[in-house]
Amino acid sequence: MCGRRLRSLIGVAMYRVLGRFRIAPQRVLLSVLGVGLAVGLMVAVTGVSLGLASQSVVQSEGVDYWVVPEQANVESIAISTGGVQLGDVHRTNAEIASDERVEYATPVLLELVPLTDQQTGERTYVLTVGIIPQAGAEVLGLPADALTPGDPHYADGQYDGPWTGEAVLNDAAATLTNTSTGERLSLARSNTNRSFTVANVSAGGAQTAGGTVPVMLVHLSELQSLTGSANGDAADQLLVSTNDPAVRQQIEGRYPQTTVVTRSGLSAQQVSTSNLPLAVALAAFFSAVFVGVLFVTTLMGLEVSADRRQLGTLAAIGVSSRSRSVLIAAETVLISIVGGLVGILLGFLAIGGVNELAQTYAGVDTIALFQPELAGYALIVALCIGIVGAVYPVWLTRRTGMLEVLS
Amino acid sequence: MSQRTQTPSTSASATPVVQGRGLTRDYTRGSSGFFSSSQAPTVRALDSVSMAIERGEVVGIAGPSGSGKSTLLHLLAGLDVPTAGTLELDGTDIEPLSGRQRARLRLETVGIVFQRFHLLDALSARANVALPLVERGVGKRTRRERAESLLEAVGLEERVTHKPGQLSGGEQQRVAIARALVTDPSLVVADEPTGELDSESGERVLDLLVDVADEQGVVLASHDQQALDVCDRVISLRDGQVARRQ
Numbered sequence: 001m002c003g004r005r006l007r008s009l010i011g012v013a014m015y016r017v018l019g020r021f022r023i024a025p026q027r028v029l030l031s032v033l034g035v036g037l038a039v040g041l042m043v044a045v046t047g048v049s050l051g052l053a054s055q056s057v058v059q060s061e062g063v064d065y066w067v068v069p070e071q072a073n074v075e076s077i078a079i080s081t082g083g084v085q086l087g088d089v090h091r092t093n094a095e096i097a098s099d100e101r102v103e104y105a106t107p108v109l110l111e112l113v114p115l116t117d118q119q120t121g122e123r124t125y126v127l128t129v130g131i132i133p134q135a136g137a138e139v140l141g142l143p144a145d146a147l148t149p150g151d152p153h154y155a156d157g158q159y160d161g162p163w164t165g166e167a168v169l170n171d172a173a174a175t176l177t178n179t180s181t182g183e184r185l186s187l188a189r190s191n192t193n194r195s196f197t198v199a200n201v202s203a204g205g206a207q208t209a210g211g212t213v214p215v216m217l218v219h220l221s222e223l224q225s226l227t228g229s230a231n232g233d234a235a236d237q238l239l240v241s242t243n244d245p246a247v248r249q250q251i252e253g254r255y256p257q258t259t260v261v262t263r264s265g266l267s268a269q270q271v272s273t274s275n276l277p278l279a280v281a282l283a284a285f286f287s288a289v290f291v292g293v294l295f296v297t298t299l300m301g302l303e304v305s306a307d308r309r310q311l312g313t314l315a316a317i318g319v320s321s322r323s324r325s326v327l328i329a330a331e332t333v334l335i336s337i338v339g340g341l342v343g344i345l346l347g348f349l350a351i352g353g354v355n356e357l358a359q360t361y362a363g364v365d366t367i368a369l370f371q372p373e374l375a376g377y378a379l380i381v382a383l384c385i386g387i388v389g390a391v392y393p394v395w396l397t398r399r400t401g402m403l404e405v406l407s
Numbered sequence: 408m409s410q411r412t413q414t415p416s417t418s419a420s421a422t423p424v425v426q427g428r429g430l431t432r433d434y435t436r437g438s439s440g441f442f443s444s445s446q447a448p449t450v451r452a453l454d455s456v457s458m459a460i461e462r463g464e465v466v467g468i469a470g471p472s473g474s475g476k477s478t479l480l481h482l483l484a485g486l487d488v489p490t491a492g493t494l495e496l497d498g499t500d501i502e503p504l505s506g507r508q509r510a511r512l513r514l515e516t517v518g519i520v521f522q523r524f525h526l527l528d529a530l531s532a533r534a535n536v537a538l539p540l541v542e543r544g545v546g547k548r549t550r551r552e553r554a555e556s557l558l559e560a561v562g563l564e565e566r567v568t569h570k571p572g573q574l575s576g577g578e579q580q581r582v583a584i585a586r587a588l589v590t591d592p593s594l595v596v597a598d599e600p601t602g603e604l605d606s607e608s609g610e611r612v613l614d615l616l617v618d619v620a621d622e623q624g625v626v627l628a629s630h631d632q633q634a635l636d637v638c639d640r641v642i643s644l645r646d647g648q649v650a651r652r653q
Contacts (some may be wrong), residue, residue, distance in 0.1 A: 008541040008550075012530070019529020236589075313525040316486060317586070318514025319542045320507055402483060 009323055013330035020303070027299050027306075028335060034295025035339025035385055036346055039378050042288035044354065047368040047376070049277035049284070077372020089235040090154055090220075092254055093132060101244040104124050106131045107235035109220055111227045114188035118178045126214045130223030130235070139239065141204030142217050154221035159230050164219055167196040173214035174201045185216075187226070188355045194226060207270055218350045261270065289385055294335065296389030300332050301332040315402035325394045332393055333386030340382020418569055422498050423459035425483050429492035430456045432478050452478040454647040455492065460624040461592065467638035468628040476628045477598065484596040485513045487615060497593045498534040514542055518587030518623075522599035522618075524579040526571040526586075532558060533567045536585045538557070543590065557585035561615055577608025588623075589626040591648050595619055597627045601634050602633040613637050 020028045086092070089107035097105040097356060109130035114123050131137075131153045133144035147166045155161030169177070179185060185196040196218060204215075224230040240251060252260050304311065314324055351368040358367045428590050453475045460466050460483075481487040485496050488509075491615050494501050497516040501509055513519075526535045536554035545553075553640040558567055561581040571579055580600060587595050596618060603608030609631070616625055627634060635641050643651040 002544050004546060005541065005544040008544075012534070012538070012541060015534065016527065016529045019527075019570075023528055189531070309525065310527055313521070313527070314538075315510065316484070316513070316519055316521075317539050318510050318517070318590075319538070321512045322507075323542055402486060 003275045005323070006326065008150060009326050010330045012336065013327050013334060016327075017331050017334050027303050031296055031303075031335045032342055034299065035336050035382060036342030038288040038292035038295065038385070039340050039343025039382055040346030040350060041291075041343075042284040042381060043343060043370075043374055043378050044350035044368065045284035046281045046374060047347065047351040047370050048354065049280040050369040050371065050374075051367045052277045052280070065335075073334045075177045085229070085232075085234040085236055086238065086258065087232045087234055088237065089233050090132075090151065090157070091233070093238060096240060096251060099247065099250060101247050102240060102242045103132050104137050104239075104241040106134070106137065106139070106239055107220055107221050108237050108239055109227075109229055109235040109406065111223060111229075112227065113216070113288040115177050116186040116188045117176070118183065118186070120178075124176050125212075126169075126176065126216045128216045128218060128223055129362045130218055130220035130229075132220050133217075138204075139217060140170075141213055142170055142202050142215060143200075143204075144217055146200035147217065147219060151219050151221045153219060154226065157233065159221055159225055161221070163194065163222060165194070165196045165222070166199040166218065168200045168202060168217040169198055170202060170215045171206050172200070173216050176214045193397045194222070196222075241260055285381065288381055289388065291354060292339070292382070292385035296332055296339075296385060298337055299329070300335070300389065300393040301396055303331075303401070304328060304393045308400050311397055311400045312402040315400065324397050324400075328393050328397045329387075329390040332390035333383065336382045336386030336389060337379065338386070340379045347374070347378065388389065423461050423495075424537065425494070425496055425626070426459040427482065427489070427492060427494045428457050430458075430482055430489045430494060431491035432471055432475075432482065432487065433490045451457055452647055453482070453489075456649055457492075457580055458642060458646075458649075460626055462593065462622065462624050463620055464640075465620045465625040465627065465638045467635040467641035468626065468644065469630070469635055469641050470650070471646035474644040474650075476644055477642065478647075479644065480596055480626070480628050481548075483594070484517050484519055485509050497534070514539060514590060516593045518590065518592040518595045520580070520583050520587050520595065520597040520600050522602040523577070524571070524583045524603070526579055526582055531568045531570055532563060532574065532582045535571070535582055536589050539590045553589060554585070558582070561585050561613075575608070576604050577611060580604060580608070580612050581615065584612065584619070588619060591622075593623055595623050596626065596627045599629050599631070600627065601629065601631050604631070609633065 017028065042108045086107070093105050093107050096102055107130075111130070112125045113129050115126055116122070117124055129139060131139050131144060131147075133147035133150055135145060137144045146168050149165050153159060153163050169179070174180060177185060179198050181198050181201055183198050185198060187195060196216075220235065221230065224234070229235070238251075238255075240247065248260055252258075311324055311328075313320040314327075315321070319327075348370055351370045354368045355366055428451070429455055431451065432448045433451050436448045436450055443507075447454060456479060458466070461530065468476050468479060478487070482494055486503055487502050488494075496512055499512060499516075501512065504512065526532075527538070530653060531537070533551060533554045536557055537550040540550045540553065555564070555567055558564055560567075561580055561584055563585070566574060566578060566582075571582070574582065584595075584600075587597075595616065600612055600616065604612060605624055610633070613634055627638060629635055641653045642649055643653070
């Protein structure tokens with residue numbers, strides 16, 4: 001079929017769909033709504049699974065690259081205690097940070113540290129994040145300004161520099177430990193006389209379905225000293241903020257045994273490395289295609305049956321069976337794509353609604369994410385629904401006899 | 408209403424636009440049962456009808472309901488194939504052709520005017536007229552120009568962008584005639600073209616069909632004596648056979 005004829009048939013299909021919207025919109029609207037609901041549900045569920053996947057990752061607005069060991073994955077980092085780590089991180093970080101294209105770089109060590117509740121004396125655990133702070137830096141949504149810049153205790157690898165004992169807590173950690181700015185934090189460990197003082201309490205921190213994770217930011221070397229990571233100068237990952245994409249190559253060259261994950265690659269890796277969100281997203285995909293195809297097939301089948309006279313007319317005036325099939329397939333795909341657009345809107349609203357409900361009733365800021373890629377994904381799914389859903393209406397079209405038209 | 412004064416083309420080389428010899432059409436009524444060995448009953452709708460139509464000729468087909476008018480019209484338009492006999496459309500025997508080839512032949516040689524117009528509701532008058540040209544792969548600009556010139560020829564130049572629902576019955580039938588002519592066919596087949604129209608609109612439609620016959624052959628099935636009066640000759644059918652030729 002020549003391109004000109006195909007374009008013209010798609011144009012005719014568009015006019016016929018618009019005409020139906022004008023003359024007898026019920027079935028077309030139902031088809032659009034059916035696909036819209038299916039795609040919207042898929043977008044919402046996929047948004048939730050993306051949210052689930054992202055909750056176990058150290059994210060920061062200013063971070064463009066995550067450097068992680070090859071055997072590890074991004075998803076596992078936030079809960080990694082004893083997993084594969086990077087070594088000699090102070091020196092490597094200094095080399096990366098010395099590049100003028102890099103705005104900020106810091107190693108990140110994550111450990112669960114036991115603290116004692118100031119009022120009840122009970123032991124409680126806080127996710128403690130060791131970093132090398134810099135003015136204006138922010139990690140896990142917590143500003144690190146209250147920490148002395150640099151890492152004084154490191155002292156060129158001697159770990160005998162001044163102990164600042166500064167800690168920045170998020171609201172959840174402050175509530176959990178019953179502390180506020182200026183108060184001392186007691187470590188629930190008998191083998192150390194070290195302690196921390198709350199330098200600042202701020203909103204922010206990692207979100208999970210159970211609420212905000214209690215997080216405490218401290219200097220890297222101090223956390224290393226407390227947890228035994230000073231031996232080998234270990235950390236879980238490096239965060240790098242830059243506006244220059246060429247920096248990636250430099251980072252990759254610096255650490256041959258690592259994986260450098262970009263911001264755009266993070267979502268894909270989050271989903272691919274976590275079975276549950278991936279399973280949820282796949283289930284949503286197949287459900288959406290199944291429900292969408294059922295809607296489109298049924299309603300377009302009814303539409304073709306109601307339209308037999310016009311299809312017979314087309315056959316009688318010499319429009320070939322193939323062209324009529326293309327016409328009906330194009331109409332089905334067009335309706336599905338309109339449904340897909342409606343679905344994107346519904347999904348966006350549903351994600352907003354889910355987050356609103358989660359915040360109101362569970363105190364969780366974000367459990368579902370809407371990323372722009374979701375819109376493209378939804379349109380591709382709508383296209384698939386249209387193509388698969390067109391099979392039955394096209395089959396019906398080919399069976400439409402034309403003699404009844406003249407009778 | 409214009410009266411036919413023109414005689415059909417009589418040049419020796421002229422080939423009839425449609426020629427049927429011994430046209431017979433049987434229809435099976437129902438189907439034989441899965442466990443039954445008996446044949447399903449057949450009904451003979453048309454029995455050994457022969458006829459030819461030349462360019463410039465308007466031929467009427469008359470007869471009561473069930474006489475075989477529609478069946479003959481379907482065969483002449485290439486919509487159906489005879490059970491027995493031969494039919495040539497513009498010199499092409501339709502019997503060995505596939506459905507797709509017959510559709511192509513119809514597109515190129517036959518224009519059909521239906522009793523109930525059968526325009527596509529969603530399309531404008533111009534788009535309806537241009538529809539067969541879409542199938543022929545004609546460019547948009549050419550399609551529009553051709554459709555507009557035909558709509559002008561049938562007196563609807565002011566109604567080019569109107570949808571069928573915004574047109575009267577007579578206007579819709581004139582759009583249908585323009586659609587039938589848009590591919591410049593050799594044969595125009597009209598099935599009760601005035602059946603849904605008042606007498607004034609019907610008269611105008613018949614005038615158009617008579618004018619068309621200067622270039623094409625026209626075959627017109629009707630109960631309406633006013634319509635049959637404009638024909639050069641009329642074939643009357645009864646029980647599937649030719650009862651009378653006038």
